[in-house]
Amino acid sequence: MAQTTVNRHAGRRRAATSLAADALVTDVAEKLARAGISVMPVKGALLQHWLYDDPTERPLTDVDLLVLPQDLEVAVERLESAGYCSVARASFGPVVLRTPFGLALDLHPSLFDAARYRLRTEALFARSTEDTGLYGVVVRVPAPLDVYAHLIGKFGSDHLDRSATGRLDEIARMAGWIGASAETVAQHLVRCGMRRVSRYVLPLVHQVTNEPFAAQVHACLPLDPIGQCVAAIASSSLHGAPALSRRGALAAHLLNDSLPRAARSGTRALFQRVQRR
Numbered sequence: 001m002a003q004t005t006v007n008r009h010a011g012r013r014r015a016a017t018s019l020a021a022d023a024l025v026t027d028v029a030e031k032l033a034r035a036g037i038s039v040m041p042v043k044g045a046l047l048q049h050w051l052y053d054d055p056t057e058r059p060l061t062d063v064d065l066l067v068l069p070q071d072l073e074v075a076v077e078r079l080e081s082a083g084y085c086s087v088a089r090a091s092f093g094p095v096v097l098r099t100p101f102g103l104a105l106d107l108h109p110s111l112f113d114a115a116r117y118r119l120r121t122e123a124l125f126a127r128s129t130e131d132t133g134l135y136g137v138v139v140r141v142p143a144p145l146d147v148y149a150h151l152i153g154k155f156g157s158d159h160l161d162r163s164a165t166g167r168l169d170e171i172a173r174m175a176g177w178i179g180a181s182a183e184t185v186a187q188h189l190v191r192c193g194m195r196r197v198s199r200y201v202l203p204l205v206h207q208v209t210n211e212p213f214a215a216q217v218h219a220c221l222p223l224d225p226i227g228q229c230v231a232a233i234a235s236s237s238l239h240g241a242p243a244l245s246r247r248g249a250l251a252a253h254l255l256n257d258s259l260p261r262a263a264r265s266g267t268r269a270l271f272q273r274v275q276r277r
Helices: 002-033 044-050 069-081 121-127 144-157 165-178 182-191 195-209 212-220 225-238 246-254 259-276
Strands: 040-042 062-066 085-089 095-098 104-108 129-131 139-141
Touching: 002 044, 002 062, 002 069, 040 044, 040 139, 044 062, 044 144, 044 165, 069 085, 069 095, 069 104, 121 144, 144 165, 144 182, 144 195, 165 195, 165 212, 182 195, 182 212, 195 212, 195 225, 225 246, 246 259
Parallel strands: 062 104
Antiparallel strands: 040 062, 085 095, 095 104, 129 139
């Protein structure tokens, strides 16, 4: 009985959080539309509707929205004038705002640092579609191919291993949304600078979830002997690595598109860490 009560309360909290997230997206989209700024829901705020029959099944701790880089400053100013409060900001990366909805808002000018991968915000918006059904207001919804790429890239950049079963399951679930051949998906991942991180992540998706599409995409990736070695190093280094460990960070940066870009992204990450101290 006690466990049933705990589960019921947890379900109510998830439901309240899901509703708050939707209300937050709606509020931000409405306010920024008045300034001619489009917003794109990403991560949990979008995935709870795409990948789950019941959106409350997807845990949320904040809401992530993407805007074009040139719109970020005006967007922050508009939201602050409406009662939102900036609480964290780095030299690059998202602006974190406290909101009236009990959830933090991460307002992103990009999904990744400029030195990591090649998934550019302008291209994401160019490939996106307008949607009014999810939140009752106009938002830009990313192309499923880009969501798949983002989930793969984020898995690598977050230093995750096969124990992150929830994240691997979401990548597997996205296969049903893509509507493209494995070869087309592999080509897109290469264009997005994710040929090496895909060599690390896709086998894990297949091994953990037994979802066949990940293995098919992996088989379509172009020959890359260095990438194969990097993926093997990452598999060994990230397995059981503590969160935010130097070992994990090094392996994650090696999964970038090339070794020079890995060095650049690692240097920028180190600079950002020093700034936070």
